Amino acid sequence: MTSIFDQYEQASQVSQRAKPASEPMTSSGYINMQLEDNTPMFSKQKMNFNPSDLITHVAVANDYLVLAMANGKLFRLDLKSPDHNEEIQYSRVVQPNSKLTGIFLDPLGYHLLLAFAARTKDGNPELVYLHRKSSKLKSVSKSR
Numbered sequence: 001m002t003s004i005f006d007q008y009e010q011a012s013q014v015s016q017r018a019k020p021a022s023e024p025m026t027s028s029g030y031i032n033m034q035l036e037d038n039t040p041m042f043s044k045q046k047m048n049f050n051p052s053d054l055i056t057h058v059a060v061a062n063d064y065l066v067l068a069m070a071n072g073k074l075f076r077l078d079l080k081s082p083d084h085n086e087e088i089q090y091s092r093v094v095q096p097n098s099k100l101t102g103i104f105l106d107p108l109g110y111h112l113l114l115a116f117a118a119r120t121k122d123g124n125p126e127l128v129y130l131h132r133k134s135s136k137l138k139s140v141s142k143s144r
Helices: 004-017
Strands: 055-061 064-069 073-078 085-089 100-105 111-119 125-131
Touching: 055 100, 064 100
Parallel strands: none
Antiparallel strands: 055 064, 064 073, 073 085, 100 111, 111 125
């Protein structure tokens, strides 16, 4: 896997080769420096994961993954320990005609909000809260 800087450097070398030989070589403006911590920003690894249904929404924060699936279930996974996962049924808590419009996870990965298109009796959109250490969904009735 190449980094974006490697791709930039390769592209600039190709563009320099295409110039006529009469022009002097110019710098690409890229300085090749090593940082103290040279760990990659992203990494990929294979996981044995077969979702129970179609994935509709995804939220990731702080090595914590939450997937919303079409069958009304949430799949929660701590990426640091991928063998411990949890599925939570959210369709029982909301109105039957509710459609999930978005899931929002805070930057630390502790607080999850589920937003639904169906409106409550007072006309507000339905909002459900889930904490990382809990598996009980709570309806948020007063939100601004």
